Amino acid sequence: MKNLLVASAVLCLPAQLLASTPGTINANTFNPAVSVILDGRWSDYKDEFELPGFQVGGEAELPAQDWSWGHNELNVSATLFNQFYTSASYVFTKHDGETEKDLEEAYLETLTLGNGLTLRLGEFFSHLGYHNALHEHAWEFIEAPLLYSSLFGNHIDHEGVQIRWLAPTDSYLEFGFEAGQGSGFPGGSDQNDQSYSSYIKWGDDWSVESSWQLGLSWYDTSFSEREGGGHAHGGGGPAAVFTTQNTDSTVWGIDAVYKWAPMGNSKSQQLILQAEYFERDEDGRVNLSEDTNFFNAAYQGKQKGYYLQGIYKFKPRWKTGLRYDWIRANNRFSDLIESGVDFDEFSEDTEFDNDNPIKRWSSMISYSQPEVWRVRLQYNHLDVAGNEDDQLFLQFTLMLGAHGAHRY
Amino acid sequence: MKSLFTFLLLLALSTQVHSKVNIFACEPEWASLAKEIAGDHAQVYSATTAAQDPHHVEARPSLIAKVRRADLIFCSGAELEQGWLPLLLRSAGNKKVMPGQPGYLEAAIQVQRLDIPDTSLLTVGDVHSQGNPHVHLDPDRLLKVAGVLAQRLSRIDPEHATGFQENQRQFSRKLNRQMTEMQPILQTFKGKQVVVYHDNWLYLWDWLGINQVATIEATPGLPPSASDLKKLIQRLQKQPVDMIVISTYQNDRAAKWLAEKLNKPLIKLPYTVGGDAHSTDLASLYQQTVKLLSL
Numbered sequence: 001m002k003n004l005l006v007a008s009a010v011l012c013l014p015a016q017l018l019a020s021t022p023g024t025i026n027a028n029t030f031n032p033a034v035s036v037i038l039d040g041r042w043s044d045y046k047d048e049f050e051l052p053g054f055q056v057g058g059e060a061e062l063p064a065q066d067w068s069w070g071h072n073e074l075n076v077s078a079t080l081f082n083q084f085y086t087s088a089s090y091v092f093t094k095h096d097g098e099t100e101k102d103l104e105e106a107y108l109e110t111l112t113l114g115n116g117l118t119l120r121l122g123e124f125f126s127h128l129g130y131h132n133a134l135h136e137h138a139w140e141f142i143e144a145p146l147l148y149s150s151l152f153g154n155h156i157d158h159e160g161v162q163i164r165w166l167a168p169t170d171s172y173l174e175f176g177f178e179a180g181q182g183s184g185f186p187g188g189s190d191q192n193d194q195s196y197s198s199y200i201k202w203g204d205d206w207s208v209e210s211s212w213q214l215g216l217s218w219y220d221t222s223f224s225e226r227e228g229g230g231h232a233h234g235g236g237g238p239a240a241v242f243t244t245q246n247t248d249s250t251v252w253g254i255d256a257v258y259k260w261a262p263m264g265n266s267k268s269q270q271l272i273l274q275a276e277y278f279e280r281d282e283d284g285r286v287n288l289s290e291d292t293n294f295f296n297a298a299y300q301g302k303q304k305g306y307y308l309q310g311i312y313k314f315k316p317r318w319k320t321g322l323r324y325d326w327i328r329a330n331n332r333f334s335d336l337i338e339s340g341v342d343f344d345e346f347s348e349d350t351e352f353d354n355d356n357p358i359k360r361w362s363s364m365i366s367y368s369q370p371e372v373w374r375v376r377l378q379y380n381h382l383d384v385a386g387n388e389d390d391q392l393f394l395q396f397t398l399m400l401g402a403h404g405a406h407r408y
Numbered sequence: 409m410k411s412l413f414t415f416l417l418l419l420a421l422s423t424q425v426h427s428k429v430n431i432f433a434c435e436p437e438w439a440s441l442a443k444e445i446a447g448d449h450a451q452v453y454s455a456t457t458a459a460q461d462p463h464h465v466e467a468r469p470s471l472i473a474k475v476r477r478a479d480l481i482f483c484s485g486a487e488l489e490q491g492w493l494p495l496l497l498r499s500a501g502n503k504k505v506m507p508g509q510p511g512y513l514e515a516a517i518q519v520q521r522l523d524i525p526d527t528s529l530l531t532v533g534d535v536h537s538q539g540n541p542h543v544h545l546d547p548d549r550l551l552k553v554a555g556v557l558a559q560r561l562s563r564i565d566p567e568h569a570t571g572f573q574e575n576q577r578q579f580s581r582k583l584n585r586q587m588t589e590m591q592p593i594l595q596t597f598k599g600k601q602v603v604v605y606h607d608n609w610l611y612l613w614d615w616l617g618i619n620q621v622a623t624i625e626a627t628p629g630l631p632p633s634a635s636d637l638k639k640l641i642q643r644l645q646k647q648p649v650d651m652i653v654i655s656t657y658q659n660d661r662a663a664k665w666l667a668e669k670l671n672k673p674l675i676k677l678p679y680t681v682g683g684d685a686h687s688t689d690l691a692s693l694y695q696q697t698v699k700l701l702s703l
Contacts, residue, residue, distance in 0.1 A: 080510045085498055105652065114503030116476055166476050166501050172469030173476045203469025208457055259466065263657075267464035277628055316631075405495040 032078035034274040035403035037137045039070035045391040051150045051358055052351035052385055053329025054303060055244060057185035058153010069094040071136040075403050085109045116166035120343035126156040127176050128197045128217035129276055130255040138406055140311050141362050142378050142393045146325035151280050153185035156219060171204035186249055188223025195221035208264040219251040240290045242350050247284025253277055270313040279304035288349060293340025301331040317368055325360040356385035373398045419628045429565050432474050434483035435462050437544040438515055440690050442482055444579045447558050449568045458682035459657050462488055463629060467495045475500035479564055485514020486521060486541035510563045516541040521548040522610050545612035547587060547694060551580050586691055593702050603655040605663055611644040621647060624662050632662055641669055655679035675700055
């Protein structure tokens with residue numbers, strides 16, 4: 001009993017010491033902060049995920065039918081000696097009964113370069129656009145906007161370096177430049193390909209209740225080969241392989257966000273309106289090979305899209321939202337080389353010459369215990385070049401532990 | 409000649425503007441204290457208004473821009489702003505105001521804090537492992553913070569050090585005189601029993617000798633559920649309660665219901681500078697708080 005008393009007295013000691021030591025600086029109790037996010041889903045839809053006119057890559061896909069695991073995430077972040085900030089996110093997903101893991105982000109960032117400069121090294125989501133840097137648990141809908149799925153494979157990331165500079169102006173004005181290995185979609189599969197992005201962000205308040213941010217972004221990469229996309233016919237025949245080769249890919253776009261909260265208390269009520277427009281120009285060659293037969297052509301692609309989104313938190317635990325997506329490809333082919341596969345077959349197999357727009361309406365309602373758990377119901381009406389589908393999703397997300405605050 | 413004079417005047421004015429210390433205060437009470445101590449030598453910005461919950465603030469672009477230009481970040485600290493301040497600091501790239509630098513000052517850390525939990529296990533809600541951070545409603549603790557602030561300002565802007573020290577002495581004298589005048593009323597509060605909505609009045613009670621017997625929030629930062637309220641009223645019917653206190657901006661539904669059930673007065677206090685029309689600075693905030701409590 002006496003031992004217990006001594007033990008508890010000793011345990012209480014640090015807190016007492018802390019209390020009586022003025023000037024102690026401790027910016028983060030949980031250092032490192034560890035958080036786990038579990039994401040369960042139920043889905044119902046008719047058609048598989050296809051975006052004719054776009055070579056689909058990256059993480060763009062639909063959740064599996066019925067019950068499935070989504071994007072389970074383990075995040076560790078820490079501040080080192082008040083000099084560096086580090087963050088690493090591991091993602092665990094399940095595909096056809098197998099667990100797949102992926103290091104989504106792992107970076108080190110300077111805190112004390114000063115003069116508005118910050119340098120980041122490692123693997124990270126690009127800060128281009130608005131939606132790109134958001135982690136999946138912070139998305140307002142179960143999937144990324146079509147624009148992001150089709151052009152970026154959900155998001156552009158870099159294995160490389162980011163340098164950003166915040167101007168010493170009254171309003172927020174930030175310039176960023178990123179360079180990476182370019183081995184991720186929409187880049188090619190070669191580690192030696194380079195990719196670059198740059199952005200300008202400008203934002204301010206209109207009042208304590210309403211704020212806004214505008215962004216302008218570019219992305220540029222060249223690659224020798226990029227695989228994926230189209231819809232390869234299963235069953236009997238030989239598998240068709242569709243690649244884009246020796247291509248320059250350039251992206252630019254604009255994004256705008258407006259947020260409003262009564263009295264500036266976004267915890268209670270908030271309206272968020274956002275819109276983004278991006279277009280991508282590609283110049284290279286396409287190749288479809290089936291066994292020893294192939295089709296090859298010069299390709300000039302122009303793909304673009306936008307989305308408009310409104311989210312309204314009408315009570316602290318309730319959110320509802322509406323989103324409209326629109327994307328369209330316009331790809332031209334010349335210098336056709338046919339060897340056993342002709343353009344019609346290429347077109348039928350890949351649908352890469354489709355230039356009808358793809359449209360989607362999404363609506364959702366969610367109920368949550370903020371930062372702990374969330375249930376979300378979402379309905380989509382999809383129009384893929386005239387082919388319509390209705391999609392229904394139910395998502396349950398559990399957030400355990402402490403993770404870093406979310407960006408604006 | 410006249411234009412030369414105008415030019416020189418403008419030049420003088422512009423250099424004066426540049427030489428001002430840029431203070432980014434997280435809450436209105438610290439903005440007000442910064443104005444008292446820095447006087448004309450600083451430009452003070454408050455990141456939040458009295459109407460905002462300082463636990464939950466959006467890391468807006470405008471706030472990042474303000475931190476970028478700040479010479480001093482002056483906040484409650486003790487984790488009150490941990491949901492947004494670390495993100496602002498990380499985004500602004502301003503070396504001067506990073507934790508550990510003279511340009512970073514946490515007020516609550518400068519004084520003895522109450523309610524320091526002895527674990528930092530996972531808990532739900534706005535719980536602070538470094539103790540209760542809402543320290544400004546105790547004038548003694550506030551004056552201690554004022555002293556540290558004057559020292560910090562002197563380090564940041566040595567040229568005006570004497571001015572800061574003088575302002576601090578004057579402010580201290582003014583507040584002490586006010587407290588002496590209020591002493592007879594203050595005596596009457598001793599031993600009163602109070603129920604509050606959120607745990608942000610501890611230091612006021614510590615100053616006035618009032619006992620806080622319950623909080624309406626069962627989990628800090630989350631509204632009480634029906635069963636929480638049922639349990640609360642069962643408990644409170646068995647013990648004496650003199651009044652129920654909430655801030656002008658807290659949701660008063662549960663408090664109103666409780667006040668009616670217990671048949672006790674519900675008092676709405678300004679909590680911080682700007683919390684009501686009378687509380688325009690710290691001295692008037694104390695004046696108004698004491699006046700409302702003694703009604």
